[in-house]
Every structure is written in C-alpha cells, then in structure tokens.
Amino acid sequence: MQRIAFLLYPGFQVMSLAAASVFEFANIGVREPIYDISYVSETGGRIVSSIGMAVETIAFGDPALDTLIISGAPAEVVPTEGERRFMQAALAASRRLASICTGAYFLAHAGLLDGRRATTHWSVARDIQTRFPRIKMEEDRIFIIDGPVWTSAGMTAGVDLALAMVEKDRGIDLARAVAKKLVVYHRRAGGQSQFSALLEMEPKSDRIQNALAYAKGNLRTPLSVEQLAEAAHLSPRQFSRAFRSETGQSPAKAVENLRVEAARLMMEEGRHSIDVVAQETGFADRERMRRAFLRAFGQPPQVIRRNAQRDSLA
Incomplete structure (x- = not known):
C-alpha cells in the first residue's frame, strides 16, 4: 500500500x-x-x-x-x-x-x-x-x-x-x-492556463454573455461582428459598443482569446496535428495560430505541446 x-x-x-x-x-x-x-x-x-x-x-x-x-x-x-x-x-x-x-x-x-x-x-x-x-x-x-x-x-x-x-x-x-x-473534469492538463478567457472578460449583461457563449460554441466558423450581434439581439453598432464597455476588449480580440484557449487545450491533449487544431479552432491555418500563440503566451504551439508531453512522461 x-x-x-x-x-x-x-x-x-x-x-x-x-x-x-x-x-x-x-x-x-x-x-x-x-x-x-x-x-x-x-x-x-x-x-x-x-x-x-x-x-x-x-x-x-x-x-x-x-x-x-x-x-x-x-x-x-x-x-x-x-x-x-x-x-x-x-x-x-x-x-x-x-x-x-x-x-x-x-x-x-x-x-x-x-x-x-x-x-x-x-x-x-x-x-x-x-x-x-x-x-x-x-x-x-x-x-x-x-x-x-x-x-x-x-x-x-x-x-x-x-x-x-x-x-x-x-x-x-x-x-x-x-x-x-x-464530478470534476478529467483532467485539466498540467500545462493548462490557470485563467479562463470567459472569466477574464466577466460580461455583465445576458446579451453579451449569450454572444460569448455562441462564439465559444462556434469557434470553427468565421464569427463576424454581425453574427455575434445577432446572437446578442443587438445591432452591430450597439453590440460593439456594449461589448467593449463590458469586457474591455473588442469582439475580434475576445474571439481570438477564446480560440487560443481552445487551441492550447487541444495542443496539450496531443490527439490532433497542428493543422487540424488550427482548423477546428477557427484560425484557418497554422501560421495565424502561431502568431496568436506568440501574442498570448510568448511561445509557439509546438513548445506548448512539447511541455505538456514532457509533463505526461515525467
């Protein structure tokens, strides 16, 4: 024992x-x-x-x-x-x-x-x-x-x-x-961020929360401001103004943060190629995803995956 x-x-x-x-x-x-x-x-x-x-x-x-x-x-x-x-x-x-x-x-x-x-x-x-x-x-x-x-x-x-x-x-x-x-998630990878993109934004109204939930569920699609505004039942202009006021971010930046978070988790799980991860999270190609990872973490996706694999083998 x-x-x-x-x-x-x-x-x-x-x-x-x-x-x-x-x-x-x-x-x-x-x-x-x-x-x-x-x-x-x-x-x-x-x-x-x-x-x-x-x-x-x-x-x-x-x-x-x-x-x-x-x-x-x-x-x-x-x-x-x-x-x-x-x-x-x-x-x-x-x-x-x-x-x-x-x-x-x-x-x-x-x-x-x-x-x-x-x-x-x-x-x-x-x-x-x-x-x-x-x-x-x-x-x-x-x-x-x-x-x-x-x-x-x-x-x-x-x-x-x-x-x-x-x-x-x-x-x-x-x-x-x-x-x-x-009744917990099995299991958060060791390299997963301590932070949640949705929690960081902390939207106050149901409309903006609904738009973010829609975005998180549809990351593979282009996700235009018009789509998000429709999910929030606002005009594009009203939506953009309300979104920035509540979250401190533009809709485009918020969507990128959600995509990076989802892509990082997929990279750490290691079940898919970088190209597939980029497609599934809406980056369209690996180069766009690489640039987003560098902005968010200061590291490319390959390093994130390598660190997760090293932890799993330790």
Missing part, C-alpha cells in the same frame, strides 16, 4: 485536503485499498486550519513515504527547522514530494525547488520567483512535475495534481472513474 501523507501546520487551508478525496475514491474504485492516507505535523495532535476547523495529526515519523504533500495557506507561512528537515528527508527517501498552492513557499524555503520548474497560485508566483530566483517559476500552469517534485496552482488545482498521481500509479481508467465520482 502506498503511504500518502499531508503535512499540515497551523493556519493551513482546508481546501488543500480536497486532494485527499481523490485517493479515497481511488481506494473505493479498486478491490484492495492502494493508498494509506494520513495527516502529519511536527508536533502531532490537533492542528487548526485558517477557517478554524481542526484536524487530528500524527507527529513526524519515518520520512520514507510514497508521497508527502504540503498543504497551502491563505498567506505565506515559513517552515520551522523541524519541518524543513522532515521535507528534505522525505525528498531523499520518498518517491514524490508535492505542494498545493502556497505550499510552494515551504518547499522554496527548504531549498527543494532550487533549479526546478514549479508553479503555485498565480497571486504569489512572482513573489516566490523574486525571492527565490533559482526556481524556474511558471506562473500560468495548473501543475508541474519536475522529477520527484510536483507543484500545483491554487485551490482546486490540487485535485488535478492528485488525479495525475492516480493516473501515473494505476492508469487513466481509474483516474477517469475517480474524476467522474467527484
């Missing part, structure tokens, strides 16, 4: 423990439990979370676990010397060491991310990069695998991280079954 331990500390965030449900349902999905889940802390006993809920923990013991997962917190928490030593010993003795959200601070303070690719919650990624310049921080990733060290973005990205672990351990079928039980 694989021992999975969550390292908790005063003020940890309960949302980090959502990842434990992934391992719980993996156990339910097989005849014999494959994961032994525990919660550890330096002192043992009750550890109170940021929301006031307490979790009973056991004191640090044998660091030779299968996986040690560091929970996140609403703000930076610096590990104690005991916590540093335990994490360092766990990295040497265990198969995997992981952090969820701001748990990356713990790994950074212990020097365990030096020279490695890593990610964390977007709101603190640049602070970590500035303070720990030896880390190769990639702030717009859901999760990253660099050798035995796994890091994830904030909140629900810990579930994506845990699903990826189950997939590595027992295959995609079990990971899919767990995701279905948890």
